[in-house]
Amino acid sequence: MVKDTEYYDILGIQPSATSTEIKKAYRKKAMETHPDKHPDDPDAQSKFQSVGEAYQVLSDDDLRKRYDEFGKDNAVPQHGFEDAGEYFTAIFGGDGFKDWIGEFSLFKEFNEATDMMDETKEGKEDAVSTKTKMNKEQREKLMEMEKKRREDMMKQVDELTEKLKIKIDNFLLAVKEKHLDDFNRKLDEEIEDLKLESFGLELLYLIAKVYRTKANNFIISKKTYGFSKLFTGTRDNARSVKSAYNLISTGLEAQKAMEQMNKVNPEELDDFERAKFESMMAGKALGVMWAMSKFELERKLKDVCNKILNDKNASSKQRIAKAKAMLYFADKFSKAKRSPEEAEEARVFEELILGEQEKRKKTH
Structure with missing residues (x-):
């Protein structure tokens, strides 16, 4: 009571x-x-x-x-x-995934880049001097951001590697001691929570894709005495190039859409048209930020998998067991689903989160 x-x-x-x-x-x-x-x-x-x-x-x-x-x-x-x-x-901004993916920077880099551009515009007296100085400052800022990003990425990869090792060890222990039902119950509960996060379902599927790809490639390489790496390595590189191309394409499409939408005066629209317009704007912005974060996150997860599967301190048999544990997690994550109601809630929720981000940016 x-x-x-x-x-x-x-x-x-x-x-x-x-x-x-x-x-x-x-x-x-x-x-x-x-x-x-x-x-x-x-x-x-x-x-x-x-x-x-x-x-x-x-x-x-x-x-x-x-x-x-x-x-x-x-x-x-x-x-x-x-x-x-x-x-x-x-x-619901992705914090629930920290143990799996580290910091989810869906909004962080976007806000930093926007702030950087805003700062370079302050105190300029004419268009010519603005352009000249902005380019110089922008290069310096981008170099600082990139250096910090690389250092932070290496630190996150090390931390995530240790966390994933613990999760894998817990799974292997549950299998050995026949406690898999209890392990599954806890994992299923975690997945139910994670799918409620912003882009939760997409993140679960992305983790599953990387784990499955890296684990399968490793297991196949062991069966073929490493010769398959010649093929799988080339294929992974091709996928990275395709991801980069898709990222650029997404940015260009969003830029064109934004240019068209900038011609619209929201004050001239009725309530329904304005709501539709704002929803479209939010969707485009989220699309660009998601593409940027997805590309970076995929690279980070691949590095984590590589560190675990290429750990020379573990025997080949132990590494194969770890690869199979990754496949188990991938299978569980890839089966996560949302009901139609949950899917619509997720769409609205993500747009409202974007709105909160914009308001916070304007007040700081």
Whole structure:
């Protein structure tokens, strides 16, 4: 018996709800009450904040326990409640995948590049001097960003390699000690949570693709005494070139679309047309950012797989076992599905997240 059910009532769930049910409920209620969807409601922000506070408490095991036993006043986060908008962006912005993919930079590089371009425009008196100085500053900034990116990438690859080793070891131990059912239960619960993340399903499929490709290539190379590497290496390089080409094509298509949309004055559109226009703008921007992040993430995951499968400290038999564990994870991830309702929620949710990113960028 819980002392207070207000937070449960706000999210529309029972006090017995699981962590996944709480997360799904928050996702739904956050979208229903998001201020961008209720511009004429003066209480919209307050309702949105209440939903965020309810989730911040119920999603934290210690806070939830204190809330159930003693009520709201005794279940306040140590540093207070976070801003609903920033929390909304962070909670489904890919953080749940950190142990699998590291930092998901879907918005980070995009915002940094935009900020860099904005900075180069400040304090310029004419178009000629602006262009000259902007190019010089842009080159310097890009070199700094690229150096930092490479250093950060190497660090992430090392950290992710160790985390994946632990996951693989836990799987192999579960198989050996015949505890695979318990392992599967926990993995299935994690997948249910991960598919709710921003681009969650796409990320699961991407991880599955890389794991499957690298593991199969390794197993085949062992059966053919390494000769297949001549073929698989060439094929992987061709795929990388194709991915880079697709990234450039996506950027060019988005640029053309943006140029066309810039000719439209939103103030001249009615509410329906404006909503459609803004949705299209958000979709294009998300498409570009996703393509950029996907290309970088795929390279990072391949490096992680290579470090594990080419580890000379492990025997050939042990590395084959690790490859088969990767195939097991790939199979589980590739089977993740969303219902039509969840798919539509994901689309709307990602566009609202983009909106929060734009608002935060303008206020900083």
